[in-house]
Amino acid sequence: MTMTADFIVVGAGSAGCIAAAELARREAGSVLLLEAGPTDNSPLVKMPFGLVWMMRSQRRDWRYQSTPQKHLGGRRLNVTRGRMVGGSGSINSMVWFRGRTDDFDNWQLPGWSWGDVAPAFDAIEARLTPRRMKGAHPLTEALHSLFAEHGTTPPTPEHESAGVFAFNMVDGRRRSAADGFIKPAPAGLTLVTGQEVDQVMFESDVARGIRLVGGSELRAHKGVVLSAGAIGSPSILMRSGIGPRADLEALGIDLRHDAEEVGANLHDHPAAGLHFAGPGSGYGLTPAQMPGWALAPFQYLMARKGRFASPTVEGGVFFNARGLNEAPDVQSHFIPFMLGWQGKRYVYGSGYFADVGVCRPKSRGALRLTSKDPQAAPAIDLGLFNDSSDLETLVAGLKRLRVLMEEVDFGPRHAPEAFPGVAVQSDSALRDHIRDRGATAYHPVGTLRMGDGSNAPVTSRLSARGVQGLWVADASVMPAVTSANTNAPSMMIGYRAGEIIAEDCA
Numbered sequence: 408m409t410m411t412a413d414f415i416v417v418g419a420g421s422a423g424c425i426a427a428a429e430l431a432r433r434e435a436g437s438v439l440l441l442e443a444g445p446t447d448n449s450p451l452v453k454m455p456f457g458l459v460w461m462m463r464s465q466r467r468d469w470r471y472q473s474t475p476q477k478h479l480g481g482r483r484l485n486v487t488r489g490r491m492v493g494g495s496g497s498i499n500s501m502v503w504f505r506g507r508t509d510d511f512d513n514w515q516l517p518g519w520s521w522g523d524v525a526p527a528f529d530a531i532e533a534r535l536t537p538r539r540m541k542g543a544h545p546l547t548e549a550l551h552s553l554f555a556e557h558g559t560t561p562p563t564p565e566h567e568s569a570g571v572f573a574f575n576m577v578d579g580r581r582r583s584a585a586d587g588f589i590k591p592a593p594a595g596l597t598l599v600t601g602q603e604v605d606q607v608m609f610e611s612d613v614a615r616g617i618r619l620v621g622g623s624e625l626r627a628h629k630g631v632v633l634s635a636g637a638i639g640s641p642s643i644l645m646r647s648g649i650g651p652r653a654d655l656e657a658l659g660i661d662l663r664h665d666a667e668e669v670g671a672n673l674h675d676h677p678a679a680g681l682h683f684a685g686p687g688s689g690y691g692l693t694p695a696q697m698p699g700w701a702l703a704p705f706q707y708l709m710a711r712k713g714r715f716a717s718p719t720v721e722g723g724v725f726f727n728a729r730g731l732n733e734a735p736d737v738q739s740h741f742i743p744f745m746l747g748w749q750g751k752r753y754v755y756g757s758g759y760f761a762d763v764g765v766c767r768p769k770s771r772g773a774l775r776l777t778s779k780d781p782q783a784a785p786a787i788d789l790g791l792f793n794d795s796s797d798l799e800t801l802v803a804g805l806k807r808l809r810v811l812m813e814e815v816d817f818g819p820r821h822a823p824e825a826f827p828g829v830a831v832q833s834d835s836a837l838r839d840h841i842r843d844r845g846a847t848a849y850h851p852v853g854t855l856r857m858g859d860g861s862n863a864p865v866t867s868r869l870s871a872r873g874v875q876g877l878w879v880a881d882a883s884v885m886p887a888v889t890s891a892n893t894n895a896p897s898m899m900i901g902y903r904a905g906e907i908i909a910e911d912c913a
């Protein structure tokens with residue numbers, strides 16, 4: 408490739424599509440958006456239920472795994488990450504939450520308070536039009552019976568609430584950041600797929616372009632924006648010589664800037680769940696439901712309805728794990744489908760599933776390179792339950808989730824808990840359940856945290872510390888994860904990046 412541009416944006420994911428589009432729309436200069444994966448032109452990307460097949464896809468998932476997790480019996484967890492236009496936002500469940508207003512205020516960073524970020528959310532929502540899901544399963548609708556005073560409005564992390572969530576779907580189809588911002592691409596923006604970036608190229612300490620896997624180099628006259636996500640961006644930065652000195656030297660990478668915290672502060676929402684099973688409850692594989700499954704493709708194609716229009720997660724609950732009269736500290740996702748707990752992909756029966764995840768986890772892990780070879784997967788230590796208070800919150804959350812699931816007016820669709828089962832009652836038995844089954848909500852953040860102190864890898868103007876002409880715009884810059892799902896906040900970071908970089912380069 409021999410293209411050049413004013414800006415090169417690396418990664419056409421949730422944040423990258425919007426950062427690139429906003430730079431172009433604001434006429435900050437020409438923009439080249441490079442994506443390692445293919446396009447998102449696949450019916451399985453657009454159809455909400457398609458994510459069941461997209462996850463672990465050879466072509467469209469990076470298929471990362473964590474390091475063995477010390478507090479999960481040494482298990483490795485899947486770290487699913489979208490590898491295509493739209494990024495993880497093309498593989499996700501499309502649950503739409505901005506987060507809590509004080510998530511942003513608590514970052515305590517100029518330009519990132521709730522008042523600063525709300526207009527960016529407004530602008531994104533004007534394009535993506537997230538709405539309460541239509542056609543949710545009656546089980547999911549029944550969640551509104553929990554805190555009935557809120558009616559049928561979607562729940563919010565601001566207070567205890569339950570029900571059908573809002574999703575960035577329109578007429579039963581995914582509407583990702585790519586759909587909303589780069590289709591069609593604004594003037595001045597060029598998207599190129601199938602181009603995996605190895606590292607950033609510098610002249611003195613000024614970023615002047617990138618090197619692709621394979622060795623070609625592309626020039627950026629004004630600078631480079633890393634939007635490769637919480638796993639990809641710190642990896643590229645370290646291969647470019649910006650990271651912890653000892654780690655880089657051990658791998659034979661020339662040090663450009665010693666930045667101890669690159670890759671540190673990795674965290675995610677830890678979660679564990681309860682399975683319910685019983686005849687006539689949720690979607691599942693039973694003789695009575697076979698006609699429903701046989702009709703599903705036609706129902707979807709003709710009317711964009713039915714079980715293939717479901718993103719599997721349809722709703723949930725925000726609550727305080729210990730029942731205190733305080734803000735919710737856990738989020739539950741409700742899936743009105745029979746999910747097997749026996750380790751098989753397809754299981755017989757009808758049922759539903761609800762998990763509980765810690766909204767503001769305290770545990771921190773770290774991401775490290777294992778090699779300077781750009782195609783070697785990094786070591787992803789999620790650090791789950793390094794802080795034991797996260798585990799205790801989940802134990803309390805599972806106990807209260809059980810009570811809440813009995814309180815919901817599911818009517819004749821109510822099913823008994825099948826796994827781990829009501830015999831698993833004591834705190835220690837629930838800790839064992841979490842150790843054996845716990846996972847994450849696929850919300851890794853924080854590996855290039857923004858901060859005003861000199862140790863933070865990225866400034867509050869999204870500029871990588873120690874060099875010039877290099878910015879980061881994706882979930883990696885969150886100093887602390889927001890209290891709910893992270894797609895909308897990642898997009899907001901992309902939008903703010905467009906504003907900030909255009910201003911700073913004017």
Ligand SMILES: Cc1cc2nc3c(=O)[nH]c(=O)nc-3n(C[C@H](O)[C@H](O)[C@H](O)COP(=O)(O)OP(=O)(O)OC[C@H]3O[C@@H](n4cnc5c(N)ncnc54)[C@H](O)[C@@H]3O)c2cc1C
Pocket residue numbers: 417418419420421422423441442443444462487488489490491492493494495496498499500501502503504602603604605634635636637639640643848849850851880881882883892893894895897898
């Ligand atoms: C299975 C799953 C379900 C989820 N469900 C939800 C949900 O329902 N609601 C919600 O709010 N959040 C959800 N999330 C999380 C949400 O999707 C992410 O937080 C968000 O997409 C992160 O955005 P990002 O821009 O930081 O990274 P991404 O969207 O992952 O974008 C990074 C992009 O960079 C590309 N890239 C990486 N490395 C390179 C390289 N070297 N060269 C070129 N390109 C590169 C990637 O291929 C990708 O396209 C889910 C995530 C997953 C995986």
